[in-house]
Amino acid sequence: MRKPIIAGNWKMNNTIAEGMKLVNGLTSLVKGIKDTEIVICPPATALAVVTTALHGKNIAVGAQNVHWEESGAYTGEIAPAMLAELGVKYAIIGHSERRQYFGETDETVNKRARAAHRAGITPIICVGEPLETREKGTYKRYVSRQVRLALADRKPQCVAKFVIAYEPIWAIGTGKTATFEQAQEVCEHIRKTIAKLYDKKTADSVRILYGGSVKPETIKGLMEKPDVDGALVGGAALKAKDFSEIVKFNR
Ligand code: PEP
Numbered sequence: 001m002r003k004p005i006i007a008g009n010w011k012m013n014n015t016i017a018e019g020m021k022l023v024n025g026l027t028s029l030v031k032g033i034k035d036t037e038i039v040i041c042p043p044a045t046a047l048a049v050v051t052t053a054l055h056g057k058n059i060a061v062g063a064q065n066v067h068w069e070e071s072g073a074y075t076g077e078i079a080p081a082m083l084a085e086l087g088v089k090y091a092i093i094g095h096s097e098r099r100q101y102f103g104e105t106d107e108t109v110n111k112r113a114r115a116a117h118r119a120g121i122t123p124i125i126c127v128g129e130p131l132e133t134r135e136k137g138t139y140k141r142y143v144s145r146q147v148r149l150a151l152a153d154r155k156p157q158c159v160a161k162f163v164i165a166y167e168p169i170w171a172i173g174t175g176k177t178a179t180f181e182q183a184q185e186v187c188e189h190i191r192k193t194i195a196k197l198y199d200k201k202t203a204d205s206v207r208i209l210y211g212g213s214v215k216p217e218t219i220k221g222l223m224e225k226p227d228v229d230g231a232l233v234g235g236a237a238l239k240a241k242d243f244s245e246i247v248k249f250n251r
Pocket of ligand 1: 009172174175211212213214233235236
């Protein structure tokens, strides 16, 4: 049984004061929920305050990126141990915005995921095709290549703990959610790809999320699909009410 995860990506939004308002609202709205893992990923500036506020609560904290080196001359980057020290449990890696605007590649995604895992941080590895690849019909090949390169040289016991988020780029921030069938088709394909690269047991352990304009109205249908284990939520994670409704998809 894979425990569902609902993760909210705040992106470059919320000062500490704004973020804490959101955290306080959310904490009371999702109080007592234990059957779904709840994760919020604030910007780096708010991580220390938010992890302290959520200590011992049912909301885990994730970072939006992590570097692969332990320390050194990497201006602007954050090392895995620095996040672990704060109590950060997850790190989003290879978000399409990082790939598009900040030169993230499959190779750096692979290195970041490895470093995060070594520091006890669960990577949420993002994959997903652009619109033209969807329209050409080659999206499954595109996504399985991203998965293969992200996981290259990792051991099955390590991969089993990873989280993969399928986020078709054409659905991110556009209001255009993939249909439940489109989400299931690719999430199932990702699981089959992992089974081919490793084995069925490993593939059945990996949690695969869907991301792309997820809303309170769409989460239930998505979660009914057998290979969708949760959601990575952008815009709707900025409102406590919307995010809590997504978290409560099974209520
Ligand atoms: C995201 O940022 O990962 C995302 C899915 O954003 P949105 O929900 O706003 O499409």
